[in-house]
Amino acid sequence: MPTPKPIAGSILASLTFPQLGGGTLTVGGTRENWTLLVVYRGKHCGRCKKYLNILNGMRDEWANAGFDIAVVSADPVEKAAADQAEFGWAFDIGYDLDEQQMAQLGVFMSDPLSSGETDRRFAEPGVFVIRPDGSLVIAAISNGPSARPELAELLDGMIFTKQSDRPARGTA
Template identity: 65%
Template structure:
């Protein structure tokens, strides 16, 4: 499985958006992009992580970031989560396995039908510059390892203010 290169181009991908329309990442943009990939409705750790992010999204937006959050869940599961948790960030759904692989994400099979009914992506967080270059890539093979979004935002503000290149490219 190939991983996206820090300092490389984010693949251009589109996902259906909860509430209508599409979310597109990759390619040239006016602002930076924060892409969070979560496991889905079945994941309690995702709910905790996204609940914390809900309170941080305005900070990310004021720092110059467009936001995209996506999972492989179908619309019905996303609707149920939004109704339960009141998420207001741009939320995509139906992330395909091809898209998961294009992002270099780990893909898991459900442990049982009680967990979920489809393959899903393990967590990933990407910070992408307006020129489409991946500044930071954080990919996990399980739900317990994710970047601290407060610390990441602080680091991204520094990177932007000092025009830092992507690191880890050697």
């Protein structure tokens, strides 16, 4: 049975993940800033690394626009830490995204094609923009690694949305 997809404008209940470097990473619920949440496939995905490298280069632009960045995958700590160390990503990284959390976000799930890919079910890409009140403005969900929002265009649109106090679209 397909996982229900999130509804724009609805409140995303808090989700908590273990965070690289210790502690926890929480998204959803009430926050001081807007949040950009990126769900990535994991260490096995070259396209994810390319996307996250672009995001890492845009950290200051997103921060200056009032956004916190959170990135999460189903990878275990060892794989997430290896990627962070290799690429120097400086945003908050969560790991061990579980299937219940994937379902709550409405992301597609895939089984590995081989043990060389990964050893567990993983989330396909999702990009979410969440207002400080916890409501979803953007829920861009893909069933594969090749389709994701272009980050500069997304940022430009979210700056406009914030400045113009635009409502979430696609609510019906």
